[in-house]
Amino acid sequence: MGILIILVVFAAVLIMIVINAYNRLVTLRNRYQNAYAQIDVQLRRRYDLIPNLVETVKGYMKHERETLEAVIQARNSAMSASRQAAQAPGDPQAMAQLGAAEAALGGTLGKLFALSEAYPDLKAEKSMSELSEELRSTENRISFARQAFNDGVTLYNTQREVFPSSLIANTFNFQAAQLLDIATPEMQNAPQISF
DSSP states (O other), rough: OOOHHHHHHHHHHHHHHHHHHHHHHHHHHHHHHHHHHHHHHHHHHHHHHHHHHHHHHHHTOTTTTTHHHHHHHHHHHHHHHHHHHHHHHHHHHHHHHHHHHHHHHHHHHHHHHHHHTTTTOOOOOHHHHHHHHHHHHHHHHHHHHHHHHHHHHHHHHHHHHHHHHHHHHHHTOOOOOOOOOSHHHHSSSSOOOHH
């Protein structure tokens, strides 16, 4: 009778450990997915600002059509990559594509702002100044959201690698999540926008 009680208590403790580890993994996965949702909100905000920026610049930079088209194309690619990443936050391929698309967008925006320096009337335009400030603010928000996402992914990945959670993660197919890496120096800092 005593052995049976010990076995029942041992089984109950083991079940509680499994349930606790499983629930902790689910909680951490949901946290990093929510953190990605915050990145997605800010990326959409930036994507919505870019057409307004291009329209404002277009009147002044008539000879820079290639640059304006490159910005729109990079925006569209980044939007597509963002949609894919939103469907599978933490997926290594989706995060790599998003990182590359955001780096390309940052590069084309940087080129646009560098070219716009040659147009003093554009620098004095009120709507251009307001758009620049909105983009700067959005870039900062993206940076903070990316940090929160990467922190969430790190906690999740750590939890799925430690014992006994690693056994639960493998049993219930909790895949490793990928950080949203800063692929290029352009992504490390918010674009410098000054008018």
